[in-house]
Amino acid sequence: MFTWLLNFVYLALITALSPYLLWAAATKGKYREGFAEKFLGRVPRRPEGASQHLWLHAVSVGEVNLLAPLIRELQQTYPDVTFHITTTTKAGHDLAKTKYAEHTVSYAPLDFSWAVQRAYQNIQPDAVLLAELELWPNLIRFANHYDAKIAVVNGRLSEKSHRGYSRIGFLVRPLLKMLDWIGAQDETYAARFNDLGADPDKIQVTGSIKFDGITPDRHNPQTQALRELAGLSHDDIVWLAGSTQSGEEPLILEAFQTAQQQVPGLKLLLVPRHPHRFDEVAADLQSRSFAFQRRSQLTAESCGDVSILLIDSVGELSAWWGTADIAFVGGSLGNRGGQNMIEPAAYGAAVAVGPNTWNFKDVVERLRAADALTVVRDAESLAEFVVKASLDSTWRLHQGEQAQEVVLAQQGATARTIQGLKPLLDPPQIVKFRTAA
DSSP states (O other): OOHHHHHHHHHHHHHHHHHHHHHHHHHHHHOOHHHHHHHOOOOOOTTTTTTEEEEEEESSHHHHHHHHHHHHHHHHSTTTTTEEESSSSSHHHHHHHHHHHHHEEEOOOSOHHHHHHHHHEEEEEOOEEEESOOOOOHHHHHHHTTEEEEEEEEOOHHHHHHHHHHHHHHHHHHHHHOOEEEEEEEEHHHHHHHHOOOGGGEEEEEGGGGTOOOOOTOOOHHHHHHHHTOOOOOOOOOEEEEEEEETTHHHHHHHHHHHHOOOTTTTTEESSGGGGGHHHHHHHHHTOOEEEEEEEOOOOTOOOSSSEEOOOOOSOOHHHHHSEEEEEEESSSEEEEOOOOOHHHTOOEEEEEEEEOGHHHHHHHHHHHHTTTTOOOOOHHHHHHHHHHHHHHHHHHHHHHHHHHHHHOOHHHHHHHHHHHHHHHHSSOOOOOOOOO
8 A cells, every 4th residue: 555655646746747847858858768767667687697786776976976986896895796777867877877887777767666666676686775865665665575685875864854854754764774784974974864763783884985986196097188188287277166056157257257367377177067057058158258168079189278168078077176276166155065075175176165065064074174175155255265276386285285185084985885785795695586565
């Protein structure tokens, strides 16, 4: 009864949202792909002869990227392991197909019972690992029906999510009890999982995997290749504004114009967070008469002497951060809650964020405590930061070195995660299927 009630609720929500979904599909290209995988669970089948097969679920680009160190270490620990990686968004799916081409990648089934059951039947996972947090009832409930262990890795539970889940505690508590293990990023998140009803014996503080797998080496091959492609010299002062949201680019461009008056040779690399906004930002640049180039049209021969490069590509931001002397991490001047500032910090850039960074509260606190992060509030304060970082190299390098030290001190979460997962994965589970009730 509960299963079909959930199905009815999901169908009602989709019906109510259908005008927006259709509009987004027509104008932004969202939700068009993967219908059979999402609504019917028709995902690729478990590879023949796979001795241990893991289902890794990552919602979007950020979660897809954090899987990389986890996959590498799992392969070292379990050499015969195979992976099926699912994502929810198109950007995440496109990145996973490129980043993990040797593994099976598909869209995740929506939480309709028939789609989730078909997906379990096809994937036949020995374990399901959910990146950060995805409390979908059927996805969690059916794991046991198909003899699969289920765990949360790099678990994060924001204050806002905690409040929301608390209001439906009667639904959330049974789901958390079904999880075999939760690897929480810090003590605060662990306490929130516990407060919502998770078994405290199954909660372990591992740290954040996002600190792992990040190279502090600016001379890595991909960064060097991009620097050369963009025609950036080592004498250039490069400011990268990454993961920007709607409404932030005008502030960034205003700050750039102001800063250029004192730093004429300043270069701006602008990286919008969502691919569907690339054309929108390009049109805005044109309307403001900025001379710029698009990454998608950049070749060694076409690289010209322009001050702004629009990075309209997916999956390259990590490497582009390595070209930056100065960094602004977007999603923090509006109501998004911030984006990941760990990568520019690891490269030793002078990093600034807006005041709204609750999604990365713990990271911000660590960086600010080390005098390794600047908080700006508007175009004026952003311009002041960029000018100071450009003209005062001693201050810029000090802030960057402090940021890099913070990141290196936090690494090791992946190894702790593997240790926490060992009781679930070692020895490999023997798959015995039974029909879900």
